[in-house]
Amino acid sequence: MTVNLLDFDLEGLTAFCEQLGEKRFRAVQLFRWIHQKGASRFDEMTDLAKSLREKLPSVCTITPLPVLSRQDSADGTIKWLFDVGDGNAVETVFIPEDDRGTLCVSSQAGCAVGCRFCSTGHQGFSRNLSTGEILAQLWYAEHFLRRHLNSPERVITNVVMMGMGEPLQNYGALLPALRTMLDDHAYGLSRRRLTVSTSGVVPFMDRLAQDCPVALAVSLHAPNDALRDSLVPLNRKYPIAELLDACLRYLPAAPRDFITFEYCMLDGVNDQPEHAQQLLDLVRRHGGRGVPCKINLIPFNPFPDSGLRCSPRAAVLRFGQVLNEGGVVTTVRKTRGDDIDAACGQLAGDVLDRTNAAKRLAQRRQTIEQPVRVVGRGPAPVKEGQA
């Protein structure tokens, strides 16, 4: 099978080049061509020796993911649907703001965790993405955006592993992808601008702290185990106390001195003032000294058959007020891209109905040939507001 160079971090690419009898600096050159310049053909790589340029196509490729569709939101958010084969597709979302461009990247086709409020969770798990499939989302989006915005500068300044899937349940593929995102010869993101979001896979939170401590967001969504068991089934394996212990262990290595807790606001389920008070007590008292954190309240994005409703705005603000007055910085996330189903928890890709997925993907392949609206940064981006 031909090797896809998108599957390698620099260490892996160096080992591959050494097998070909090439020195490390050749791997650095290749890595820069691929990730910094967006090259997908070896004959573009003019500073590589001609003999190497001729040899590479017989042993490796640079294979991006086929794009099935692109949707542009009125607020400038862009969502791509990528074909990952066998009737599966994953989604990637670009969110432009005044001072940054954030890409939300998927790590799995579907998700095995099955959170009640999450569209991806409802469709079940299909498979892990490879390192190359994770990186291909960033590779494509970055170079597409540079071309269409006519920008010589990097457009994507932040990456959040918050798309489809639980990244820490695909750790082997995730780690080289994160290292490539951080590498100065590739995307050069700072560790503060690269966030892994997890529903609480405790052992791999510890591994990440050792291997590649980037910013961490934890999907909490409930202030007690009984409620969290019903919303995030993984809680039955790693209950809240264990999860918060793992957060405390993570912090010394983290690039920020706090953990972000995500809390999806569900009408009548987890949004009452007593839940806010319980949450406040939890994060302020856990382990005796509490967990340094910020809390992000996420308005629920309804999807068919969820049986859940978004909390009224007043309930969200009241909830945030309890936390802020208790000394925990709390923000309410603005919904972005909801006109194209790109908002948090709406990413469903195409694995829900596997019997029809292949048919729908084939239809999309036909329609992608049609012209799409020219991409721009869109109207002034919306900032997160403080509750």
Ligand code: SF4
């Ligand atoms: S919220 Fe995250 S972990 Fe939970 S089902 Fe959705 S993708 Fe999986």
